[in-house]
Amino acid sequence: MASNRLPPPTSELLGTVESLCPICLKRVSGQYRQVGEQVLLEKACPQHGSFAAVVWRGEPDFRSWLRPKIPWRGGSRRPVERGCPLDCGLCENHGQRTCTVLVEITSRCNLGCPVCFADSGSTAVDPGIDELQRLFVRVMEQTGGCNLQLSGGEPTVRDDLAEVVRRAVRAGFEFVQLNTNGLRFVEDPELAHRLKDAGLSSVFLQFDGVTEHPYTLLRGRPLYELKCRAVDALASAGLGIVLVPTISRKANLDQLFALVGFGVARLPQVRGVHFQPLSLFGRYPAVLQGDHVTLPELMRGLVEQSGGRLAVADFHPPGCEHALCSFSARYLVHEDHGLQRLGSGSCDCRPLPAAQGAATAIAVTARQWTGVTDPDVAASAPRDDLDRFLGRARSHTFSISAMAFQDAWTLSLERLRGCCIHVAQPDGRLVPFCSYNLTAADGTSLHRTR
Known part of the structure; x- marks a missing residue:
């Protein structure tokens, strides 16, 4: 039979x-x-x-x-003693220069999410303003220039945040971004203007969905209306806004293009959406264990939910970090909200210098995510069709990207050695993001101290 x-x-x-x-x-x-x-x-x-x-x-x-790269071997490096990932800081085997440095300016937080890669909520004393100034200067000296993200904890719990931004700008950082849950901007809308005046370029805004369900599961409470008010406050100050959803199969995998639509409708203030699939490090509830959403699922989900407005061919691997870590695409948004892909989705498969990719990523990220003024709104003089087109090309580009961080289950040391996002330590070391945040199944941390 x-x-x-x-x-x-x-x-x-x-x-x-x-x-x-x-x-x-x-x-x-x-x-x-x-x-x-x-x-x-x-x-x-x-x-x-x-x-x-x-x-x-x-x-x-x-x-x-997969995309081959010629490893970067420049800069001041630590000797290899115990091997990757124990010598992170950076060691002689690391193959990529720094593109973005994260500086955690507090471990305190005003939210307490069930999901948190930093396991925030400590009552530890914040680093002092002069200590941060010295760290900013040292990072600039070590990297030769990179983008800076102020993180935590929740950075906005610091009442001297504007001064922190000023010190970062004074140290030479041309692109300073704030990683935030946005709640403080609802309580104090003028904070956005003070940070803009201090030199802040962009806000990396935790924004998990366009309904309350993702927030209830991932953040422990309904937050959608507050998030919308935070977007309004940031937009009024002219800050560039990047929506950053943590993607979980149980929370918001069905809202990918809805998040894009939310952002596109708020151009030119919202500059893009940067998806981050949930990684199992830091703090996460047991119900989400094993919930690894992969990059191709995100790409295909965006295409399917867009009803054909996007294509998988739009997305390309990174030129900076390891190819398996991310994807991105940029679009020109027309007045009817139609999306026209900018550039080619295909990539040159020849090995290219890793440092060249990092330099390009530093410039492109800063240009795309910095706040812009809509010239059609700001201009007082009459404008012809060409002026309007060129103005729109500057103000109405929108990025869609994703970064798949590695956890203890998915970690490849080859990928780790290609990391370009580094966390600055008080002693001056630069530790790759996934190495710094790595935790074992029982919560034991490899590098992070609580």
Whole structure:
């Protein structure tokens, strides 16, 4: 009798990888294996057994997304002693220069989300203003110039935040961005104007959806109306706004293009949406364990939810960080909210210097995410069609991007060595973001001190 059982999916070894055990955080060997449409990172620890996590689901093809780079070997580096990722700071094996530095100016927070990569909420004393000034200067000296993000905790709990921004600008940073949940701007709308006057360029605004469900699950309370008011307050000050949703399969995977639509409707103040799939480090509820949304799922979800206004071919791998870490696309938004892709979705597959990609990313990010004035609104003189087109091209570009951070289940040391987003430490070390925030299954941290 014929069997109705489906044949097992095909399995193919794609390559070997160095990773970490998610229990003890010791280095282990692993492999990328394609099983059906899924690519798994499989690894085994002699003490704690075998583990597997999905790192890629479906099209575009995993192998087609890889982009070789010529590693960067410049700058002042720490010698390799214990090996990656224990020597982060940066060590001699790191292959990418700094594109963005995060400085955590407080560990306090006014929200207390169930999901938090920083596990914020500490009552530790904030670093002093002069200490931050010295750190900003040292980062500039080490990196030769990069973008700066002020983070936490929740940075707006500091009453001297405008002075912190001024000190960063004084140290030479041309693009200063604030990573915030936005609640303080609802309580004090004039804060946005004070920060703009101090030199703030952009706001990386936690914004998880266009209904209350994502906030209730990810943040522990309904926040959507407050988030909209925060957007209004920031827009009134002329600050560039980037909406940053944490994406969870259970919370908001069905709201990808709705978030794009929310942002597009608020151009030129909202400059883009930057999706961040939930990574299992820091603080997260048990109900979300194993909830790895992959980059191709985001790309295809955006296309399907857009009703054909977007295409998978619009998106391209990064020129700065490792190819498996992100995607991006930029669009010109027409008056009817039609989206016209800018540039080509295809990439040059020749090996390019990693530092060249970082330099390009620094400039493009600053240009796209900085606040702009709508020339059609601001201009007092009559404008012809060409003036209006050129003005719109400057003010009405919109970016769609995503960054898949690595956790203890998905970490590849090759990817980590290509990281360009670094967290500045009080002693001057620059630690790759995913290494700094990495936590074991029981919450033990590799680098971060609570």
